[in-house]
Amino acid sequence: MASLYRSIRNSLWNSRKQLLTWKYLVQIVVLAALYVLAARYGLRFDYAGGLTALVWAQTGIALAALILFGYRLWPAILIGSFLVSYFDRDLPLMVSVVTALGTTSARVIGVYFLRRLVEFRKSFESLRGAFGFIFWGAIVSTLISAAVAVVAQASAGVISIHDMWSAGLSWWLGDALGALIIAPLLLVIFKRRPLPKHIRPARIFEGILALIVFSLVCLLTFYDYFGFVSGPYARSFLIFPFLIWTTVRFGIEGAVVSSFLAATFSMGGTASGHGPFSVGLLDTSFVLLQIFMASTAGTALILAVSFAERRRAIREVFEQKNKDEALLESIGEGVIATDVSGDIVLYNKAAEDMLQIPRSEAMGRRFDSVLRLENEDGAMIRPLERPLSLALSAGKVFRSSTTTTPGYYYLRKDGSRFPIALTVSPIYMKDEVLGLVNEVIGVANVFRDITIDKETDQAKSEFVSIASHQLRTPLSTMKWHAEILLSGDAGAITGEQREYIAEIYRSTERMIKLLGDLLSVSRIEMGVFPIELATVDLVQTANETIRDLGALLNERGVKIETHYAADLPKTKTDKKSLRIVIQNLLTNSIKYSPAKSTVDLSIDEHEGRIRFTIADHGAGIPAEDQKNIFSKFFRAENARNLDTDGNGLGLYIVKSMLEHIGGTISFASTVGKGTTFYVSLPKSS
Amino acid sequence: MEVVQPEDKKKKVLIIEDESPMLRALSDTFTRAGFGVLEARDGSTALGIALNQKPDIILLDIILPVMDGLTFLKKLREDAAYGKDVPVVLLTNLSADREAINKAITEGNPAYYLVKTEWTIRDIVEKVKERLGMAAA
Numbered sequence: 001m002a003s004l005y006r007s008i009r010n011s012l013w014n015s016r017k018q019l020l021t022w023k024y025l026v027q028i029v030v031l032a033a034l035y036v037l038a039a040r041y042g043l044r045f046d047y048a049g050g051l052t053a054l055v056w057a058q059t060g061i062a063l064a065a066l067i068l069f070g071y072r073l074w075p076a077i078l079i080g081s082f083l084v085s086y087f088d089r090d091l092p093l094m095v096s097v098v099t100a101l102g103t104t105s106a107r108v109i110g111v112y113f114l115r116r117l118v119e120f121r122k123s124f125e126s127l128r129g130a131f132g133f134i135f136w137g138a139i140v141s142t143l144i145s146a147a148v149a150v151v152a153q154a155s156a157g158v159i160s161i162h163d164m165w166s167a168g169l170s171w172w173l174g175d176a177l178g179a180l181i182i183a184p185l186l187l188v189i190f191k192r193r194p195l196p197k198h199i200r201p202a203r204i205f206e207g208i209l210a211l212i213v214f215s216l217v218c219l220l221t222f223y224d225y226f227g228f229v230s231g232p233y234a235r236s237f238l239i240f241p242f243l244i245w246t247t248v249r250f251g252i253e254g255a256v257v258s259s260f261l262a263a264t265f266s267m268g269g270t271a272s273g274h275g276p277f278s279v280g281l282l283d284t285s286f287v288l289l290q291i292f293m294a295s296t297a298g299t300a301l302i303l304a305v306s307f308a309e310r311r312r313a314i315r316e317v318f319e320q321k322n323k324d325e326a327l328l329e330s331i332g333e334g335v336i337a338t339d340v341s342g343d344i345v346l347y348n349k350a351a352e353d354m355l356q357i358p359r360s361e362a363m364g365r366r367f368d369s370v371l372r373l374e375n376e377d378g379a380m381i382r383p384l385e386r387p388l389s390l391a392l393s394a395g396k397v398f399r400s401s402t403t404t405t406p407g408y409y410y411l412r413k414d415g416s417r418f419p420i421a422l423t424v425s426p427i428y429m430k431d432e433v434l435g436l437v438n439e440v441i442g443v444a445n446v447f448r449d450i451t452i453d454k455e456t457d458q459a460k461s462e463f464v465s466i467a468s469h470q471l472r473t474p475l476s477t478m479k480w481h482a483e484i485l486l487s488g489d490a491g492a493i494t495g496e497q498r499e500y501i502a503e504i505y506r507s508t509e510r511m512i513k514l515l516g517d518l519l520s521v522s523r524i525e526m527g528v529f530p531i532e533l534a535t536v537d538l539v540q541t542a543n544e545t546i547r548d549l550g551a552l553l554n555e556r557g558v559k560i561e562t563h564y565a566a567d568l569p570k571t572k573t574d575k576k577s578l579r580i581v582i583q584n585l586l587t588n589s590i591k592y593s594p595a596k597s598t599v600d601l602s603i604d605e606h607e608g609r610i611r612f613t614i615a616d617h618g619a620g621i622p623a624e625d626q627k628n629i630f631s632k633f634f635r636a637e638n639a640r641n642l643d644t645d646g647n648g649l650g651l652y653i654v655k656s657m658l659e660h661i662g663g664t665i666s667f668a669s670t671v672g673k674g675t676t677f678y679v680s681l682p683k684s685s
Numbered sequence: 686m687e688v689v690q691p692e693d694k695k696k697k698v699l700i701i702e703d704e705s706p707m708l709r710a711l712s713d714t715f716t717r718a719g720f721g722v723l724e725a726r727d728g729s730t731a732l733g734i735a736l737n738q739k740p741d742i743i744l745l746d747i748i749l750p751v752m753d754g755l756t757f758l759k760k761l762r763e764d765a766a767y768g769k770d771v772p773v774v775l776l777t778n779l780s781a782d783r784e785a786i787n788k789a790i791t792e793g794n795p796a797y798y799l800v801k802t803e804w805t806i807r808d809i810v811e812k813v814k815e816r817l818g819m820a821a822a
Binding site: 465468469472473475476477479480481483484487489490512515516 | 704706710711777778800801802803806807
């Protein structure tokens with residue numbers, strides 16, 4: 001209530017400032033005048049003589065004015081209400097003042113709660129708003145004002161305590177009907193709406209027809225036209241089909257106009273002794289009539305708003321659907337979706353363009369009768385092995401990209417083929433209402449023509465190859481000529497000359513190693529490093545690698561001890577990558593080991609994978625450098641001192657290559673004690 | 686390591702290499718090791734020499750003018766009398782990771798595939814001797 005107080009205080013404060021403007025004064029005068037005129041018109045229907053009308057139109061005017069123009073118009077209600085009470089109803093001054101104050105605050109309170117609790121904003125947008133309006137505007141606000149007025153009149157002795165109940169009821173009913181019939185009408189009339197760009201003539205015709213037919217129905221119902229006789233009540237139901245017609249077809253506008261027409265005709269008819277309500281005592285007739293009007297207006301209002309809400313929801317769904325479809329349609333990727341039985345339910349423009357199969361020939365047909373999928377060698381993929389089938393049957397997600405080997409191809413309508421990057425994923429639907437939880441309801445098949453990507457990759461890989469050849473030619477020439485000089489075949493050389501030439505030879509070797517490593521790195525990073533999976537004999541591969549390291553082992557005086565587990569499984573991997581990995585790790589171990597020490601190489605099975613363990617008793621990796629050793633060009637502090645020739649690429653290459661064949665690497669190291677590397681490989685890469 | 690042998694007993698090696706400095710290094714070394722050396726700088730000339738002089742072993746570069754090494758190897762293997770079985774050592778700076786090279790290796794059946802930068806000349810000579818069944822020097 002503190003906030004109510006604050007907002008009223010603010011509005012009073014604002015009103016005080018705005019009192020000064022002419023515009024505001026005019027608004028107050030006009031609204032007060034309208035209020036009085038409406039009340040006088042309403043009092044003409046005071047057949048009961050109790051100074052209450054059937055419909056207090058001014059109540060609706062007051063509510064609509066506060067909703068549309070703000071609380072600041074409250075003085076008009078105060079003035080209007082006072083004038084009506086004092087002059088038209090001849091109530092005593094004090095009673096008139098209290099009634100006016102009660103009425104004004106009741107309207108302000110009604111609108112406050114309507115805005116605050118229902119978030120009602122000037123028009124009927126939601127069912128919540130409509131119910132809120134009926135409750136706060138038509139029921140609560142009018143109950144307060146009716147109660148205040150009746151209590152004031154009873155206290156002043158204008159009415160007897162005995163009559164309080166019936167006087168209060170008719171006062172309240174009149175107010176409530178005014179709120180229910182007149183306020184929505186005014187809100188609709190004053191609603192700001194964009195001008196329709198184009199109204200179809202048929203709709204204008206229907207509108208006029210509805211107006212005429214509804215009026216005719218009202219005439220025959222309430223004025224006994226076309227030979228109808230007075231009573232019975234049931235006849236009043238006649239207007240409902242027509243009320244529903246106008247409401248459903250013309251929304252809130254149709255509803256408020258129909259309610260207004262029904263109210264006007266029924267009051268007029270009943271007052272002139274016609275229609276279903278002109279039976280028995282006049283008092284009873286009027287109460288029945290009021291109940292009829294209230295239910296008509298309330299029903300029309302709720303019906304109109306719920307239909308508007310429904311229409312809006314449908315429109316939103318359609319807009320979203322159109323948006324989604326437009327998005328899928330204009331996307332550059334081919335998108336094909338199937339239902340759970342593999343029939344194509346979505347086939348976009350890009351798919352049509354790439355496959356050159358018209359949509360009409362694809363929609364509704366099974367995917368394998370439309371999409372022909374081949375592998376690199378031109379062999380058709382068997383229906384059950386197709387990614388889409390696997391997604392449907394096992395919920396498997398499939399991805400192939402430009403570097404996937406072997407690649408996949410789609411066949412166009414004419415039988416020609418193009419390479420694709422393909423993603424196939426099951427579409428899951430979670431429907432708590434139907435009780436389906438993560439049920440596969442179809443498959444999304446997204447693809448892209450990668451002809452250009454393949455050509456680019458090819459060009460890149462050619463470039464690397466040619467560049468490597470061009471760089472190696474002078475290097476091998478230098479190496480060989482230095483070798484010939486060192487061998488003495490070209491004549492004796494002095495000891496000092498030998499040292500110089502040896503330095504040239506060594507630097508050339510270093511350059512060759514660096515070039516090889518750089519080429520490996522660029523191949524890996526460009527994704528053109530060829531991987532050939534084959535069954536590899538691990539022991540044989542390890543032994544070959546060790547044999548190649550013979551010269552280095554001799555030079556350093558280091559021994560390799562091997563520990564191979566018996567019955568090592570045949571492993572499917574890329575032999576060349578594996579050799580490079582083992583060779584790099586062993587080379588490192590040998591280079592950083594003291595003379596006469598041993599390096600241990602073990603191969604065993606560990607947690608379902610193949611494990612290589614390479615352990616040395618060498619320098620170890622300083623703790624602060626451990627996190628960086630797999631970084632490109634990084635070299636640990638002590639490594640740089642021990643071996644000036646290293647380039648910092650070895651472990652980076654090892655890690656990258658392992659990633660390519662599904663392997664991982666880890667290590668444990670203590671400075672001065674040694675380092676152990678663990679390489680883990682899947683049994684099938 | 687100069688080894689002198691009578692001309693007719695010398696094993697003949699054909700070195701096919703378009704880079705002069707490399708050809709010279711190889712040629713000088715093989716001569717000193719006691720081989721009879723034949724030289725060619727392109728594949729087409731090399732094919733003529735090979736079929737005429739029938740060297741005991743051929744060192745073959747891949748990137749060559751006129752006719753490249755892989756084509757040379759293919760044509761050589763087509764010769765049933767001599768070319769089909771003569772040992773060929775591919776001596777190149779191309780990595781054996783390209784499809785065309787892999788295919789040629791499978792079909793051309795070379796004795797060795799050696800990447801120049803990875804081998805010393807001495808080791809190349811050893812490999813050749815090994816293949817020809819000669820005692821190590």
